[in-house]
Amino acid sequence: MKKLVSHLLVKYLEDRGVEHIFGLCGHTNIAVLTELEKSSIRFVNVRHEQIASTAADGYARVKNKASVVLSHVGPGLTNAATGVANAALDSIPMVVIAGDIPSHYYGKHPHQEINLHSDAAQVDVYKPFVKRAWRVERPEHIAEILEKAFQLAESGNPGPVLVSVPMDIFSKEVEESTFERVKHHTKKLEKPSIDDVTAKKVVETLVEARNPIIYVGGGVVLANATAELKELVDHLRIPVAHSLMGKGVLPDDHPLTLGMTGFWGTKFINEKTRTADWILGLGTRFAEADSSSWEPEYTFDIPNTKLIHIDIDASEIGRNYPAEMGIVADLKQTLKVINRVAKELYPEGFKNEAVENEIAKQRAEFKENNRQFETDSAFPMQPQRILSELREVLPRDAYITTDVGWNKNGVGQQFPIYTPGSVLTPGGFATMGFGAPAALGAKIAKPDKVVLSLVGDGGFGQNPALLATAKEENIPVIWVIMNNYAFGTIAGLQKAHFGTTLGTLFEIDGESYSPDYAAIAKAYGIEGIKVNSAEEFKPALEKAISLNKPVVIDVPMINNPTPTAGHWNIMDIYSPGKKVHHVTT
Structure with a gap:
């Protein structure tokens, strides 16, 4: 049985559990808006597309799943670009569905087409920062493209994707079976972990180190691995420093939370990371401001400090610092294995009262020095x-x-x-x-x-x-x-x-x-x-x-x-x- 693409699109989003869509109207997407009027999905209407993409970014961070943006062609999509790029660079999953010019008018410069150097080129505008950009060429393709879009946005290192749909395709009919078929595909991929041998090597290295540090980034939150991190810290009693994006991964009143490194870090925190003999880096790319422009006399002295770097994205390992051990894996699954192995090897755990007392003293001094301003x-x-x-x-x-x-x-x-x-x-x-x-x-x-x-x-x-x-x-x-x-x-x-x-x-x-x-x-x-x-x-x-x-x-x-x-x-x-x-x- 054939149905309108706009109808099947909205039904697909409902079945996927989408509850909100952020966006702004335009002549290329009102067919979808019409179907949303009948839907359980709440359309969050805005006055500027950057508001839509940025609100969707905030929504995805809290929901820990892909948000959805509905955009208009040309200036609508370029207005949204800054918010989408921000999500991309912070690894936030997002699916942007954008109306495009009618497919039969490519290159004729119809209303609001981007085509100075390439016909119907709005997809090309997003290619430098989204994980992938699709332009739907035929209505029969949209179901599979949507399925691939959500899977790619939420898997590996998460991020935004773009699905650009010519407005005439929204209003075409397609066999309902094309959408029924993708329902059989899993909506959640199993994530890679590590073996016990690797976990044992990590744990023993940290235990044998003189002054190890765990350094965490926002990837720990994205992996929903904060509880596993705390479990590891509580057992091995290793102090934790963090990037800006890692703020709050371990509560700031935990006795082993050092604080943020880099330009806005304190001398105490930067010195702790600089003089560590081993660092376990989790879900971080060691960004410039967090790493004092990578100059070794300030925050990180790697490779004199040895680095174990674990991330879901292989391209982040070694990007800014060489790793003694590089492990590509999901942080939640990996920390579960490391915690189990650590408790098997060292069932009593450890104490680190000297470091905890040092951290407490530094916190009190910082607070006292700030009191006159507060x-x-x-x-x-x-x-x-x-x-x-x-x-x-x-x-x-x-x-x-x-x-x-x-x-x-x-x-x-x-x-x-x-x-x-x-x-x-x-x-x-x-x-x-x-x-x-x-x-x-x-x-x-x-x-x-x-x-x-x-x-x-x-x-x-x-x-x-x-x-x-x-x-x-x-x-x-x-x-x-x-x-x-x-x-x-x-x-x-x-x-x-x-x-x-x-x-x-x-x-x-x-x-x-x-x-x-x-x-x-x-x-x-x-x-x-x-x-x-x-x-x-x-x-x-x-x-x-x-x-x-x-x-x-x-x-x-x-x-x-x-x-x-x-x-x-x-x-x-x-x-x-x-x-x-x-x-x-």
Whole structure:
């Protein structure tokens, strides 16, 4: 029996368990929207496609499964590209279904075709960052392509894929049997593990090491292996450092959590990883900022430090550091085997009180050194006080999204995360504009949790139209805008190295300027709170949580840089030989 492709597509998504689709209408995808009106799938309507792809990114991180984006041809798909690229560089599974020009008009430059150098080339735009891009050439192919798309997005190193569908194919009929056939294919692939011999070698190497470190990245969360990691740490008592994306993989109050390495890491943490004799790297690519630009005198001294590197993606092993042992496997399955072997070899486990006491002492000293900022009544507020009072008020299992700047760097360095996977941050692409819409997706995925977006005024200003979606869909996110009237991090760098702030400060005739974001929120029909003193912030936050509806809190903040003892060689590019970092503007 023949049915419309648009109908069978929506039915396929329902059968696959898709509950939400993020997107924006266009003349190429309204056939699908029409079918969604009859569906159990909730269409989350947005005002800009970057909001759709970024909200879908946040949703996928929390759901730990592929999200779905529905896009229009040409400018719709290019608008979504930044959010999709961000998901790609953070290994977030996503299936983008995009309308395309009619197949019979390829190369004729119909309305909104991308074809200056290649006909119907919107697929080519995505090829540099998605795992694969398909253009559906015949309606009979779409069922198999969809099945392959979800499988590829969710398997191996996860990531986005693109399925570009000419609009005429959505409106064609195809035999229902083409979709029935793919129902027989497994929806979950079995993942590779390791054998006992390899696990024994790993465990014995770590036990025999003088000062081993476990170094974790976001791949541990993606593999849903945080419980297995904690089990290993609790048994072998090996301290854990993490990348930005590994924040919260082990709770920040665990006695063996060292903290974040690299440029925004502390001297204590960087020195621990630099002087380790063995490092067990789990689900990390040793990115530049986390690794102090890979310069051996700062964070990692590999290969003088020996590395065991385990990742699902073979291309990540040896990308930035040579590995003494390289293991391609799923982290959850692998850690299960390592834990079992470790308990067979050393059933009593180990103690490491000296290191635990050292970590506790360093935490207390860092907190004490920060206390003057956390209790400062200055207004605009100290960023440290904003973070401190957020942590006091928020539930332990609240979800936090960050953007870029103080909110991302400060959270990584000094904001405790207690629930694995509960901090969502743009790591690989460091995309300004990520945090605010990502919170929409996170809240839809976890409606019973408090979800707060910590974002700068530059980041929130990228796409304030997300508030329309929050209002229409009743998505009770709290946005805390750390408003320093600037692209603050870049302003600090530019001032320190070049003596100017052109293009980085928001001013009118030399006076600091900002839109009234609380008033903007109210214009969208959303609760807006403008904080006018340091003492007003904490009560405003408590009120926002109690309201259980969308709330924007606009908090003027002093524009000073995130403190750092780490290294990033962009500083040497700007000011060679001068050891300049950044300054308050």
